Amino acid sequence: MNARFVAIKIGRALVTMWLVTTFAFLILRLSGDPIEILLGDQAEPEVIDHYRALYGLDRPLHEQYFKYFAGIAGGDFGFSLVDQRPVLTVIAEAVPATLQLGLTALLVSVAIGIPLGIVAALNRNKPIDRFVMIFAVFGFSIPNFFLGILLILLFSLWLRVLPSSGMGTLWHLVMPAITLGTAASGSLARFTRSSMLDVLNKLYMRTAAAKGVPRLRRIQWHALPNAAIPVVTVLGFRLGDLVAGSIVTETVFAWPGVGRLLVTSVSGRDLAMVQGILLMTAFTMVIANLLVDLAYGWIDPRIRASTAQG
Amino acid sequence: MTQAPSSGLADPVASAVRSRFRHRYPPLVLASAALIAAVLIVSLAAELLAPYHYTTQDLANRLRPPAFLGGPALYWLGTDELGRDIVSRLIYATRFSVVIAILGTAIGAAIGTLLGFIAAHFRGFVEEAIMMLVDAQASLPFLLLALAVLAFFGNNLTLFILILGINGWENYARLTRGMVLSANTQGYAVAVRALGASPFMIYSRHILPNIASVLIVQFTLNFPQTILLETSMSFLGFGIQPPLTSLGQMLGAGRAHLLSAWWIAVLPGTVIFLTTLSISIVGDWLRDRFDPTLRNR
Numbered sequence: 001m002n003a004r005f006v007a008i009k010i011g012r013a014l015v016t017m018w019l020v021t022t023f024a025f026l027i028l029r030l031s032g033d034p035i036e037i038l039l040g041d042q043a044e045p046e047v048i049d050h051y052r053a054l055y056g057l058d059r060p061l062h063e064q065y066f067k068y069f070a071g072i073a074g075g076d077f078g079f080s081l082v083d084q085r086p087v088l089t090v091i092a093e094a095v096p097a098t099l100q101l102g103l104t105a106l107l108v109s110v111a112i113g114i115p116l117g118i119v120a121a122l123n124r125n126k127p128i129d130r131f132v133m134i135f136a137v138f139g140f141s142i143p144n145f146f147l148g149i150l151l152i153l154l155f156s157l158w159l160r161v162l163p164s165s166g167m168g169t170l171w172h173l174v175m176p177a178i179t180l181g182t183a184a185s186g187s188l189a190r191f192t193r194s195s196m197l198d199v200l201n202k203l204y205m206r207t208a209a210a211k212g213v214p215r216l217r218r219i220q221w222h223a224l225p226n227a228a229i230p231v232v233t234v235l236g237f238r239l240g241d242l243v244a245g246s247i248v249t250e251t252v253f254a255w256p257g258v259g260r261l262l263v264t265s266v267s268g269r270d271l272a273m274v275q276g277i278l279l280m281t282a283f284t285m286v287i288a289n290l291l292v293d294l295a296y297g298w299i300d301p302r303i304r305a306s307t308a309q310g
Numbered sequence: 311m312t313q314a315p316s317s318g319l320a321d322p323v324a325s326a327v328r329s330r331f332r333h334r335y336p337p338l339v340l341a342s343a344a345l346i347a348a349v350l351i352v353s354l355a356a357e358l359l360a361p362y363h364y365t366t367q368d369l370a371n372r373l374r375p376p377a378f379l380g381g382p383a384l385y386w387l388g389t390d391e392l393g394r395d396i397v398s399r400l401i402y403a404t405r406f407s408v409v410i411a412i413l414g415t416a417i418g419a420a421i422g423t424l425l426g427f428i429a430a431h432f433r434g435f436v437e438e439a440i441m442m443l444v445d446a447q448a449s450l451p452f453l454l455l456a457l458a459v460l461a462f463f464g465n466n467l468t469l470f471i472l473i474l475g476i477n478g479w480e481n482y483a484r485l486t487r488g489m490v491l492s493a494n495t496q497g498y499a500v501a502v503r504a505l506g507a508s509p510f511m512i513y514s515r516h517i518l519p520n521i522a523s524v525l526i527v528q529f530t531l532n533f534p535q536t537i538l539l540e541t542s543m544s545f546l547g548f549g550i551q552p553p554l555t556s557l558g559q560m561l562g563a564g565r566a567h568l569l570s571a572w573w574i575a576v577l578p579g580t581v582i583f584l585t586t587l588s589i590s591i592v593g594d595w596l597r598d599r600f601d602p603t604l605r606n607r
Contacts, residue, residue: 146579
């Protein structure tokens with residue numbers, strides 16, 4: 001792979017990570033004194049000074065910034081004053097639950113969205129196409145908190161077949177995964193359809209038909225691989241929606257993941273924890289996007305060429 | 311439109327007009343536009359339409375079901391846990407949600423368009439810096455940033471609207487920059503520049519009107535996202551705070567009474583869903599009409 005292409009992508013990812021880190025530092029300092037927020041304005045000045053010195057908040061701003069930056073580079077994301085534990089430890093405990101939910105939702109959206117998109121494209125402008133497109137618009141217009149509540153009402157309160165909250169058995173996973181996966185499957189169906197239509201209109205598809213390749217073989221070997229490339233990239237970029245969706249979905253279903261941890265930390269004003277989650281999520285997403293970019297460049301030589309030219 | 315003749319012999323011209331009309335304005339799009347109009351009218355005329363004020367309590371009539379489920383005729387969509395009329399609360403909540411979303415989307419459009427012009431005008435380092443910010447924002451889920459800012463600064467209405475405004479600016483910046491760069495090389499801009507017009511004149515009087523249609527379409531695509539962001543945050547308890555109400559806040563508060571009074575949560579949820587659905591449908595239709603590259607899809 002072209003070294004310049006890789007260098008540009010990695011450089012951009014590093015700049016984004018630096019921007020987010022600086023942003024987190026700035027809002028923490030702009031928002032006032034974290035010690036006063038924690039102790040309240042009734043605290044004795046000596047106590048406040050003591051804690052301020054303890055956490056290095058009495059040092060000049062640029063010194064604090066470098067110390068903070070060095071800490072993050074070394075994996076120190078701070079200490080939760082509410083939990084009395086390192087932020088990273090608490091987040092690490094919540095990550096498996098979020099991954100379980102997120103990956104299942106991704107699987108749900110792929111299993112529903114891609115086949116629907118293909119079927120719609122192959123039956124363009126027929127009733128089944130319209131039906132799929134209506135499902136897609138429904139899927140990404142319904143707010144996930146509302147879908148979650150409707151599912152709870154139907155399956156937990158009225159039919160009493162699924163647990164409404166918490167984590168434990170596979171049954172607990174069903175409703176959160178459907179809630180989180182529906183929006184993604186809608187947009188994925190739409191995107192797959194338009195990507196398929198692009199390919200189906202290409203001249204090489206006509207050539208394949210003209211030389212007598214059977215329809216199923218044409219679709220399987222000529223259309224699908226070409227249509228898959230943009231779909232894979234979009235899947236990577238949809239990661240952000242999945243993360244945002246998991247904040248709401250985990251709260252609705254009391255799923256003990258990072259999203260719910262964020263919401264409780266914001267409510268409890270546990271600033272170090274909020275900052276830690278912001279940074280960890282941002283870093284994960286930037287790295288995921290970088291990998292998708294690199295994978296895309298590797299699959300599709302045209303991307304590499306266009307970047308190398310500037 | 312002409313009245314359809316009742317006999318089998320349809321007037322061919324009228325029928326052609328009708329089919330053309332139906333092709334250009336599909337029934338689904340018309341229905342969605344009607345629903346959007348209804349939402350706007352309800353928001354404008356909340357005082358006239360609401361039977362009660364949204365904070366008026368009737369503690370003797372708490373958690374009453376809607377009239378069609380056997381509730382009192384006085385409150386035809388029932389009451390909440392404080393005996394407040396759900397119809398009235400829905401009307402005012404719709405107003406708050408719509409007004410806040412319009413303000414938020416407009417702020418984002420203004421900031422993004424301005425930055426897009428600045429990037430296209432100055433090029434070089436300024437452009438690099440702005441596009442880097444665009445990339446940074448586009449690579450992060452905005453809900454996360456919004457919650458972080460609210461955690462640090464505490465909650466107030468102005469900050470909340472500003473946060474909604476910052477959501478989505480990157481779309482306008484990216485679009486505007488690209489269109490201004492291409493417009494700058496086109497005949498009309500070159501001609502006006504040769505006549506001695508200042509850059510500000512060229513941008514505000516000549517280029518902006520030319521690219522406005524694309525920006526307006528982007529506005530309709532962003533607007534439902536702003537509504538969803540507002541309702542999500544209010545649902546989580548970080549947006550609109552009581553005694554003010556919004557659709558998301560109603561839904562969030564109704565969650566505690568799902569078993570005894572499901573309508574408190576389901577009704578505002580339905581309004582949010584139908585509103586965002588309609589705007590998405592109309593926005594898609596507008597985009598298809600304004601974007602020639604998408605024709606024949």
